[in-house]
Amino acid sequence: MGGLREVAAPFVVPGPSGVAIRTRLKHLTADDETVLRLVADHLGSLASRDLKARCAAGLEHDREQWAERKRTLTQESSSRWAGSITKATHDQWALARRGQLAYIQSLQAGIETITHRLSRPVGEEGTKQAPGGYRSRREWFAKSRRLRVLEDRLQAVRANREAGVVCVVRGGKRLLNTRHHLEQAQLTEAEWRARWEAGRRFLQADGESGKPFGNETIRVTRDGEVSLKLPAPLAHLANTPHGRYVLTAPVAFAYRGEQWADRVTANRAVAYRIHEDVGRGRWYLTASWTIPPVQTVPLAAARAHGLIGVDTNADHLAAWRLDNHGNPVGEPLRFGYDLSGTAQHRDAQVRHALIRLLHWAERQGLAIAIEDLDFATEKTREKHGRRKRFRNLISGMPTSRLRVRLVSMAAELGIPLVAVDPAYTSRWGAQHWQKPLTTTTRKTTRHDAAAVAIGRRALGHPIRMGAPPRPFRHWGRTAPPPHDRSDRVGHRTAQARPGTLGREGNRPRIPGPRTRSVRAGGGANAVDQNAQHRSGRSAEHGFWHQDSLPLSL
Incomplete structure (x- = not known):
């Protein structure tokens, strides 16, 4: 860091x-x-x-x-x-x-x-x-x-x-x-x-x-x-x-x-x-x-039900829907545009891509998260030296035109926009999300992974897996095992809810009878599961060690 x-x-x-x-x-x-x-x-x-x-x-x-x-x-x-x-x-x-x-x-x-x-x-x-x-x-x-x-x-x-x-x-x-x-x-x-x-x-x-x-x-x-x-x-x-x-x-x-x-x-x-x-x-x-200033919704309300992360590129917009826990939902979408030709043609291409993105977000009822891009100081030859193709690439990205169009069109449809810092989103997205999200039927690109990183940053979740842990020990990625109960096939991809208790945590007392003889909360060790004499519990096997990743929820 x-x-x-x-x-x-x-x-x-x-x-x-x-x-x-x-x-x-x-x-x-x-x-x-x-x-x-x-x-x-x-x-x-x-x-x-x-x-x-x-x-x-x-x-x-x-x-x-x-x-x-x-x-x-x-x-x-x-x-x-x-x-x-x-x-x-x-x-x-x-x-x-x-x-x-x-x-x-x-x-x-x-x-x-x-x-x-x-x-x-x-x-x-x-x-x-x-x-x-x-x-x-x-x-x-x-x-x-x-x-x-x-x-x-x-x-x-x-x-x-x-x-x-x-x-x-x-x-x-x-x-x-x-x-x-x-x-x-x-x-x-x-x-x-x-x-x-x-x-x-x-x-x-x-x-x-x-x-x-x-x-x-x-x-x-x-x-x-x-x-x-x-x-x-x-x-x-x-x-x-x-x-x-x-x-x-x-x-x-x-x-x-x-x-x-x-x-x-x-x-x-x-x-x-x-x-x-x-x-x-x-x-x-x-x-x-x-016109009077449009009353913007609070940030918490904009990301209450998740949002759509959007990565801006030279020829397309990569978008992926995320739930409020930062999990990618469904399949990624791509909205392409062609920036060759006259200025009127380029402007029409940008507007067509944006309206398709906004109509999709309107059907989902979600906000849009996008990077607060500004390449004013990033496209000089002193910054990138001989990398002329990369300089031409970022110079051709319609960041200012797209930003102005997106703000006005989203306000007309009532769709909130969440701007995030663009630092490290492409790098960390490819490093931590491209491979886990790739399956036999879906090839995740760097741009799709960057869209996930942008959405997670807008939701307040960490992008990297090595980020500081949450209060719960199991706050990580987990998914149904592929064919057995181990993780040898690859990293887990889903994410537990913030309020879900860990395997070894004390369970809350649930009111109401659970058996005919013992009421809820009864017994000396009703809450502390480790103190009970059950097979596989730490009270019975003192040498048992918790793995770095949870085995179940």
């Missing part, structure tokens, strides 16, 4: 705090698309200027500067558009600060790993707790140069963070870099330019409770009529009074449409965003609103 890190306690995952639904704006006329592009381009230019001003202020920014920026934007748009732009700017700046901190932590982890390996002799093998030295003098020299590069980067990023300087690209850094690799991206310059302009547009408005239909800037009525409050320089494009432009075709939300209709009918706040998918040539409308 000396080299193992402390394992965090399991907890029930809180539900989502907001809802977002999307629908397509169909049957738009050419005038509609022209107005949407003009408004989005104008507001996008204002958002770029505001972001530049916010980044220039750095840590010296205060409420006075915020109010001044909003007044400047109001003159060229409206007060509500200005409020939406400044709020989005602050969110983007805060996101850049969080990314900057994560980058610093990644650089620190890489520097620590390289420094440790450079201090070890060349060719020294590593252990499970710490890596060894580099393979050759050539690699040692290359890594010593990389160490200086990382130290310089860390020093520069730390200086920027202390000064409040962040690096932000409106439209996305990835799309910006694609401009230099158009052939590899299979794009022409015109196609890239269209995507770049669409990514830098701004057409979103925050909701307001008490206003008509929950939003004064982008208004969507219960019948699906969409209208925009045009900025002041574009007010001449309005086709209705009060400087508003109404789109030709109505919209409808197929998913959560009733919830959205209830909110707009009650004039509760709903935020909207309109954006163009240039690749498909379509326009979309996204509606979002906050």
Whole structure:
């Protein structure tokens, strides 16, 4: 236990705090698309200027500067558009600060790993707790140069963070870099330019409770009529009074449409965003609103009747049902998905696998236990060296996307989620559970064994057989013997109940008569079974010794 890190306690995952639904704006006329592009381009230019001003202020920014920026934007748009732009700017700046901190932590982890390996002799093998030295003098020299590069980067990023300087690209850094690799991206310059302009547009408005239909800037009525409050320089494009432009075709939300209709009918706040998918040539409308925090069930209630342990892998979810004593029940299940292809295809694959898992859990009436995975610091080349296939494997695992999807979908179905520490679950599951759970008709994989380990940790049971014993001596695995009364065939696989008494324990006195002559609890040695003169008892044979595992229950 000396080299193992402390394992965090399991907890029930809180539900989502907001809802977002999307629908397509169909049957738009050419005038509609022209107005949407003009408004989005104008507001996008204002958002770029505001972001530049916010980044220039750095840590010296205060409420006075915020109010001044909003007044400047109001003159060229409206007060509500200005409020939406400044709020989005602050969110983007805060996101850049969080990314900057994560980058610093990644650089620190890489520097620590390289420094440790450079201090070890060349060719020294590593252990499970710490890596060894580099393979050759050539690699040692290359890594010593990389160490200086990382130290310089860390020093520069730390200086920027202390000064409040962040690096932000409106439209996305990835799309910006694609401009230099158009052939590899299979794009022409015109196609890239269209995507770049669409990514830098701004057409979103925050909701307001008490206003008509929950939003004064982008208004969507219960019948699906969409209208925009045009900025002041574009007010001449309005086709209705009060400087508003109404789109030709109505919209409808197929998913959560009733919830959205209830909110707009009650004039509760709903935020909207309109954006163009240039690749498909379509326009979309996204509606979002906050919801009260979902009341999570206590941990004891979530695992009262057992749960389902789930192991996340690069191409499937391995699941196994466990009872409340930690025993695997039934057969393991696998929910596969294919993460090749487009982003929409990958997202659909993840959603399809999750909904099958959740429907199974709903039929069983059980909670789901899953690892609290985060590979942010685990997929660097300094961590795993030349193991490129393993780095690609963990980089391809959709941990963040799966976590967000699972939380929202489980909350919708009312299924509790229990998150556990992922430390050693795969290793200990394969070591202690893969072989005992393998039979002539079932081949248990490492992933199935890891699902059992995850479920046992969520239930509060030990994973390893060498864990500290429970108050009862027989608290271990036991099962019907295969063909005789010995254990030579293999380890026992089932587990006794926590309250079951051992073979040599005193039996409780049961009220009521048990024989015609002696009442329950009668006699001097009625409770102490060892004191009675019975064949095979320790009172008769002083040399008898209790085995390490029980022979019966």
